[in-house]
Amino acid sequence: MMKNIGKINNPYNDDKDFDGCSLFGMMNLEGKRFSARDPIRAIANMHERGNGLGGGFAAYGIYPEHQDDYAFHIMYLSKEAKEKTDKLLRENFEVLHDEEIPTRTANVRDPPLVWRYFVQPIKQRLEGQSEEDYVIAQVMRINTETGKAFVFSSGKNMGVFKGVGYPEDIADFFRLDEYEGYLWTCHGRFPTNTPGWWGGAHPFNILDWTVVHNGELSSYGINRRYLEMYGYKCTMRTDTEVLAYAVDLLMRRQRLPVEIVAKIFAAPLWSEIDAMEPKKQQLLKALRQTYGSLLMNGPFSIIIAHHGEMIGLTDRIKLRPLIAGTRDNFLYLSSEEAAIRLVSPTLDRVWYPRGGEPVVGKLGERPTIEVLAYREEKVK
Amino acid sequence: MLEEEKAIAEISAKLLPRLKVEKNVWKIDAEGLHYRELNSLLRAISRNGAERIEAHNVCGQRYVGTDLDAAIQIDIYGTPGNDLGAFMNGPTIVVHGNAQDGCGNTMNEGQIIVHGNAGDITGHSVRGGKIFVRGNVGYRVGIHMKEFQNKTPQLVIGGTAQDFLGEYMAGGVILILGLDLQEGEFCKARFVGTGMHGGVIYERGNILKPSKETNVMQVGKRDLRVIESLVKEFCKHFGADYNAIMNAKFHKIVPASKRPYGKLYS
Numbered sequence: 001m002m003k004n005i006g007k008i009n010n011p012y013n014d015d016k017d018f019d020g021c022s023l024f025g026m027m028n029l030e031g032k033r034f035s036a037r038d039p040i041r042a043i044a045n046m047h048e049r050g051n052g053l054g055g056g057f058a059a060y061g062i063y064p065e066h067q068d069d070y071a072f073h074i075m076y077l078s079k080e081a082k083e084k085t086d087k088l089l090r091e092n093f094e095v096l097h098d099e100e101i102p103t104r105t106a107n108v109r110d111p112p113l114v115w116r117y118f119v120q121p122i123k124q125r126l127e128g129q130s131e132e133d134y135v136i137a138q139v140m141r142i143n144t145e146t147g148k149a150f151v152f153s154s155g156k157n158m159g160v161f162k163g164v165g166y167p168e169d170i171a172d173f174f175r176l177d178e179y180e181g182y183l184w185t186c187h188g189r190f191p192t193n194t195p196g197w198w199g200g201a202h203p204f205n206i207l208d209w210t211v212v213h214n215g216e217l218s219s220y221g222i223n224r225r226y227l228e229m230y231g232y233k234c235t236m237r238t239d240t241e242v243l244a245y246a247v248d249l250l251m252r253r254q255r256l257p258v259e260i261v262a263k264i265f266a267a268p269l270w271s272e273i274d275a276m277e278p279k280k281q282q283l284l285k286a287l288r289q290t291y292g293s294l295l296m297n298g299p300f301s302i303i304i305a306h307h308g309e310m311i312g313l314t315d316r317i318k319l320r321p322l323i324a325g326t327r328d329n330f331l332y333l334s335s336e337e338a339a340i341r342l343v344s345p346t347l348d349r350v351w352y353p354r355g356g357e358p359v360v361g362k363l364g365e366r367p368t369i370e371v372l373a374y375r376e377e378k379v380k
Numbered sequence: 381m382l383e384e385e386k387a388i389a390e391i392s393a394k395l396l397p398r399l400k401v402e403k404n405v406w407k408i409d410a411e412g413l414h415y416r417e418l419n420s421l422l423r424a425i426s427r428n429g430a431e432r433i434e435a436h437n438v439c440g441q442r443y444v445g446t447d448l449d450a451a452i453q454i455d456i457y458g459t460p461g462n463d464l465g466a467f468m469n470g471p472t473i474v475v476h477g478n479a480q481d482g483c484g485n486t487m488n489e490g491q492i493i494v495h496g497n498a499g500d501i502t503g504h505s506v507r508g509g510k511i512f513v514r515g516n517v518g519y520r521v522g523i524h525m526k527e528f529q530n531k532t533p534q535l536v537i538g539g540t541a542q543d544f545l546g547e548y549m550a551g552g553v554i555l556i557l558g559l560d561l562q563e564g565e566f567c568k569a570r571f572v573g574t575g576m577h578g579g580v581i582y583e584r585g586n587i588l589k590p591s592k593e594t595n596v597m598q599v600g601k602r603d604l605r606v607i608e609s610l611v612k613e614f615c616k617h618f619g620a621d622y623n624a625i626m627n628a629k630f631h632k633i634v635p636a637s638k639r640p641y642g643k644l645y646s
Contacts, residue, residue, distance in 0.1 A: 045440050048415075048461075272570075317543065317571075318519045321481055321500060336480055337499070338440025338459040350478070352499065352518045352542065354568065 021202075021214035022046035022167075022188035023322070025303040025333040026343070027310040027361045032329070033061050033180040036171060038343040043186035044168035045339045053196030054189025055170035056162025058203040058210035058305055059181035063157045069096055069118040070135055073153035073160060074142070075198055076113040081148035088145070092138050093119035101161075106173035108165035112198055114174075116159070132207055132252065136231065139206065143235040150199045150235065155208025158307065162187075162201035170201075182363075183310055185303045187212040194238045204236065204244035208306045211247060213240040214335060215300035215320045226293035246294050247304055258304075258311050258358050264291040266316040266356035303333050308363040318355030325350040331361035390424040399425075406430045411437035415461065419446060426450040426471070440480075445473050449489075462499075465492050468509070481518070484511045487533070493617050497539070506533040506552065513537050514618045516560075520544040525579055527551030536610050538618065540567040545588070546633070548575040555610050557625060558587040573633055577640055581633040582607055584625070590633045593640045599630045 024043045028034060039057065063071050072089075076082045089095055098117040126134050139151045153160035158181070161174040167188045171177070187202035193216065194200060203210040216239060217223065223242040224234045230253075232245035243265075250256045250264065264287055273284045288295070299319030304311040312333040314322045325332040325340045325347040332340040337350060353359045388396065395417055400407045406425050410418050418441050425433060426448050438444065438458035445454055449469035456464075456475045465473050466485040478496035482504055490509045500518035503511050508531040516539035523544065525533055533552040538559050545567075546554055558567060567587050573594040581588070582603065590596060599607065607630055615622045 048442060318500070323499070336440055336461065337478055338461055338480065341459045342439050350497075352497075352516075354542065355519070 020049040022049035022335045025185040027183040027331045029329045031182045033182045036176040039184040040171045042339040050188030051190045054201035055167030056201045058160050058185045060158040060183040061181040062179045066118045067157040072117040077148040081146040085149045107169040108173045140233045160205045163198045199236045200238040204241045206248045209248050211243040213302045219297035262358040265296045310361040312359040316356035324359045405432040408435045410435050415441040503535045511535045515539045522554045523547045525552035543570045545572045550578040552579045554581045557584045576635040
């Protein structure tokens, strides 16, 4: 089960596979829930971008009957791991309900046992920690203590579904047609230099934060060591994992706005900073000095999501594609325009976001469109 | 009709229901077709004397029109996928919508006319033929364009371009019109002409801020003749007002050196 499937797909171990993961995100800005049908069709339309070694979805608003409970999705690579994990969960949480995640036979490879739990932290055990930090600590324990159990989703009223296969097959396997959410992000994977295994598929998650990613982070080592200082342990053997934890650290724990986080991940070049007005220069220099270890080096386009918000971002010189569109109350983000047009042939607006500048969709607000996406006023 | 029958004989039975011939126009319903199937249809039809083809419901199929070398016109309705017209050698493709990334990749001869926008790396490594885009284009457009002997590729952008326009450009012509810009506005484009060592970018007005590796100059008579002829074609394709477009001052951006990185590695 843990064998490196990349060896089968790339028998000669070529240094360079031409990668092109696919990303798709779709959000109803009024919070109205919709079925997985359109997100699945859209990501399947970019089938060519993946190679069947990973597909996944994050869906928000899918568990209204358990909306205040943490929903853990856990994959088990051994029976023993489940026994150990069950024990750990019952010691540290009140388990309100647990079941095997419903699946059907589908064109996926070596599926592990997948289980979901709805839990509440046992209050006496928090010992001064916030509930969220407590949950993260327990997730890290499960991921590291057995080596055979991996929590791939740990937020409230949301869930990640992922594995080895094309995204449309993963959707079939997890019966996603039976779920409804107001925000879906989707990923088709073409792993280049990390193994294709179930835990390594996207989205990556912690609490209700998820990230899907196209590209590669050559800064993974530095990012990972920095995040370890804050208690995040990387166990999924894929670079993108650091993004999920970095987003949790910066946006949830340190409450930085996304506009600042974008400047940390995709910092402007020094030559650009030098040309800025002094105050802005000071801010960006401070960010680069403070958060140098969270600079995401290398080509990337990503979709970050958590409850109430969907964010698209690319590296500062846009080495991976991202396109955005709006129609009525929907915001779409995608690697290719055709995927958006498939589910919404008419769009109110479609645009190419600039490198390093986030596209933000917030619940209850019109999407923040870069007003100056293409034009720039003359400096007076 | 004989040629039609010959073409039809080459097409697999599975794809035949996708095809209709009306008044010498070959109509393809491309909905849900894989790009290999769509391209095999285009090859079979063009080999057998079709002059006009319409592909409807195109949605993301890659490499449409690749390696075709007949003088045909293909009208595309929908959103063609990446690398539209890659390695194409002669046909005219008209996109009634937006094109995605890599439009015209390494095209040798022919024309691509896009009524909407075109994505990143439009005209990537193009070595001949013409590309006209009515709207805006994305990043790295015209990257590594080249020219050789009598082949000079030409790329006309009606709207704006993003960063790295003409990156590593080695030859050919880019003309950018900025038609939707207001007086005094720039394209929001950094690093224009980075690594450029051949060819020319013409701008209408003063809408680009090219990199230090280039020089901005006044246009001469010979330049104006090229611009006029391209604008004429642009207006013919998109129904724009020739005089209004030409009523502006054009500049040309040329590389400052033929070997911008000559000293970097020596």
